Amino acid sequence: GEDVEQSLFLSVREGDSSVINCTYTDSSSTYLYWYKQEPGAGLQLLTYIFSNMDMKQDQRLTVLLNKKDKHLSLRIADTQTGDSAIYFCAERRPRDNRLAFGKGNQVVVIP
Amino acid sequence: SAVISQKPSRDICQRGTSLTIQCQVDSQVTMMFWYRQQPGQSLTLIATANQGSEATYESGFVIDKFPISRPNLTFSTLTVSNMSPEDSSIYLCSVERAGGPSDTQYFGPGTRLTVL
Numbered sequence: 201g202e203d204v205e206q207s208l209f210l211s212v213r214e215g216d217s218s219v220i221n222c223t224y225t226d227s228s229s230t231y232l233y234w235y236k237q238e239p240g241a242g243l244q245l246l247t248y249i250f251s252n253m254d255m256k257q258d259q260r261l262t263v264l265l266n267k268k269d270k271h272l273s274l275r276i277a278d279t280q281t282g283d284s285a286i287y288f289c290a291e292r293r294p295r296d297n298r299l300a301f302g303k304g305n306q307v308v309v310i311p
Numbered sequence: 312s313a314v315i316s317q318k319p320s321r322d323i324c325q326r327g328t329s330l331t332i333q334c335q336v337d338s339q340v341t342m343m344f345w346y347r348q349q350p351g352q353s354l355t356l357i358a359t360a361n362q363g364s365e366a367t368y369e370s371g372f373v374i375d376k377f378p379i380s381r382p383n384l385t386f387s388t389l390t391v392s393n394m395s396p397e398d399s400s401i402y403l404c405s406v407e408r409a410g411g412p413s414d415t416q417y418f419g420p421g422t423r424l425t426v427l
Contacts, residue, residue, distance in 0.1 A: 204353075231414070242403055243354075243418040245312075288353065292414070299416055301354045 206289060206302035213310050218276040220305045222289035227270055229291040233299070234263065234274045237286045246274070246287075276307075284309045313337060313406050315419035323425045324394055331390045332422045334404030339384035342407040344416070345377070349400045357402075360387040394426045 205223040212218045224232060230251050235243040249256045249263045249272075256263045262275040272289055286304040293300055314337040324330050334343065343360040357377055358366040366379035381387045391398050404419040 233415070235418075240423075242315075242317075242420040245415055245417060248415060297414075298356060303353045 204289060204291060204300050204302035206287075206305045208303070208305060210305060210307045211310060212279050212307065214279060214281060216279055218274075218279045218283065218307055218309075220274045220276075220287050220289075220307065222272040222274075222302050222305075224270050224272060224289065224291040224302075225300065226291060226293045226295070227267060228294050230294060231292045232263075232265060232272050233290040233292075234261075234272075235288045235290060235301075237288065237304070239285075243288065279307075279309050281309045281311055283307060313340065313408070313417045315404060315406060315417060317402075317404055317419040317422050319422060320420065321423035321425075323427060325427055326395055328394055329390055329392045330394065330424060331388050332402055332404075334387045334389070334419055336385045336406050340406040340408055341384070343381060343387045344405040344407070345379060345387070345389045346403040346405060346418075347400045348403060348421070354403065357389070360389075391424065394424075396426045399424055399426045 231248050233248040234246045236246050237243050247258050247261050249265050260277045264273045286306045288304045289302045290299045316335045318333045345357045346354045347357055348354050356369050357372045358368040360366050360379050360381040362381045376392050378390045401421040401423050403421045405416045407416045
C-alpha cells in the first residue's frame with residue numbers, strides 16, 4: 201500500500217519496556233526515522249537507521265529494521281512518564297526524496 | 312541539529328480571513344518545508360519553500376490557498392488564505408540540511424490554528 205502503517209495506542213507501566221511497530225512502504229527507502237511529539241509540541245527527532253543496518257541502539261532506544269518485511273520497530277527500555285507522547289515513524293522515499301510519515305502511535309505511561 | 316521557531320504559536324481566526332505563519336531558523340539551511348497535521352492525523356507535506364523561486368506544492372495544495380515566501384536561507388512564511396473550519400490544523404515548518412549522514416529533517420514547534 202501507499203501508507204506507512206502504525207498501530208494507534210499503547211499503554212505501558214512505568215519501568216516496563218515499550219515496543220512500537222511500523223510497516224513502511226518502499227523497500228528502497230534509504231533512511232527510516234522515529235519522531236516523538238509531546239502534547240502541544242512539534243516533532244522531535246529521536247533516532248534514525250540507515251537501510252543497510254538491522255539494529256541501532258541509542259541509550260534506552262533500540263531500533264530494529266526488517267527490510268524483507270518492511271518492518272521497523274522502536275523499543276523503549278525502562279519507560280518513564282516523560283515518554284508519554286505520540287511516536288511517528290517516517291521513511292525517506294528515493295523516488296521523490298521526501299519523508300512519508302505513519303499515522304502515529306500514542307504511548308501512555310502509567311505511573 | 313537546528314533551532315526553529317514559529318510565530319504565532321497558536322491563533323483563533325474567523326472564517327474568510329487569512330493568517331501568515333513565520334518560520335525562523337538559527338542557521339542557513341538548503342531545504343525548508345511546510346506540513347499540515349490535522350487533528351488526530353499524521354503529517355501531510357504542503358510544499359517545499361525554495362529560496363529565490365516559487366514554492367513547489369504537493370498534490371492537493373495550491374499557491375492561491377497557501378502562498379509561501381522564502382526571502383533568504385533562514386526564513387519562510389506560509390499564509391493560509393480565505394480560511395474555513397477545515398483549515399483548523401497544526402502547521403509545522405521543517406528544515407533539512409543536505410549532505411549529512413541522514414539528511415535529517417528537523418521540525419519547529421508548530422502553529423495551532425483554529426478557524427471558527
